[in-house]
Amino acid sequence: MHAVVLHEFGPPENLTYETVPDPVPGPGQLRIAVRAAGVHHVETLIRKGWVSETSPPLPRLPSIFGGEVAGVVDAVGPEVDPAWLGRDVVVARSTPGGYAELAVAQAANVHRIPDGLDHAAAVAMIITGNTAMGLLHIAEPTPDDVVLVTSAAGGIGRLVVQHLRDLGAKVIGAAGGPDKVAAVRALGAEAVDYNQPGWGHGIHGVTLVLDGVGGEKAKTAYDLIVAGGRYVTIGNASQQDFAQDNPNVTSIDALGLMLSGAVDVDFEAEALAAAGEGRLVPGVQSFPLAEAAAAHAALETRATTGKVVLVP
CATH class of the missing domain: 3.40.50.720 (NAD(P)-binding Rossmann-like Domain)
Known part of the structure; x- marks a missing residue:
């Protein structure tokens, strides 16, 4: 599959579009053919090697960023109901990251996308x-x-x-x-x-x-x-x-x-439902997956409007 990989912390240009092995779902996991992947501002900081008391730990390199993924289930691992196959889903935590054509996630963490909500909008709601x-x-x-x-x-x-x-x-x-x-x-x-x-x-x-x-x-x-x-x-x-x-x-x-974690708030399902019902309409700005570096640069310079999404 194609993915965007970071081999060295630094500027946006360090995000490179390349071919990597397809991930294989393990027990309790399913694989998603990615249709949209979310980009976070904090990922631009992590890409630089930035750390703080509240930031996530820096990943081991090489790394594929992005946990927010929406797409279609194309494979399931052991102990996962095959009825998931072909379903439109969204998840906030995937492995490897969502800057890829395929990603694996725990089935327990996956949400079905409400009818009428497209993949990009679902990605915009799952964390944002x-x-x-x-x-x-x-x-x-x-x-x-x-x-x-x-x-x-x-x-x-x-x-x-x-x-x-x-x-x-x-x-x-x-x-x-x-x-x-x-x-x-x-x-x-x-x-x-x-x-x-x-x-x-x-x-x-x-x-x-x-x-x-x-x-x-x-x-x-x-x-x-x-x-x-x-x-x-x-x-x-x-x-x-x-x-x-x-x-x-x-x-x-x-x-x-x-x-x-001082305040426990989990509104993933509620956020998706609000978007599905039209009560909240996310703004989305899409970039091709191969242009993830340009997406990072635009996000850093505040040249974007709404949620930044990568589309394979």
């Missing part, structure tokens, strides 16, 4: 959708909140905006550039371009910030929160921190709580 729902579970927004969402055009941000809109909260989405602002506005939220100077002027009464970007943009959002409000971290695309020094604002690192 699960994460978005978990973060909202921790943040506990209400219809009375005025919510400012940064990185609102991203994979998580788009889902969060839709949930808040349906909840009845006032939603302001901040994103970078006219195309992303238009995408947020199309979701039914107010939208601002946080690449423009003074972008926070005119925003008032913010009771909750859901921040996915960090750094100076997050600081601007933080300073807009009224007394008694909450600042909730749902990501840190910039990998930059800032001083959270307002005693009248409650800060919650929701993403850190989830990554550390």
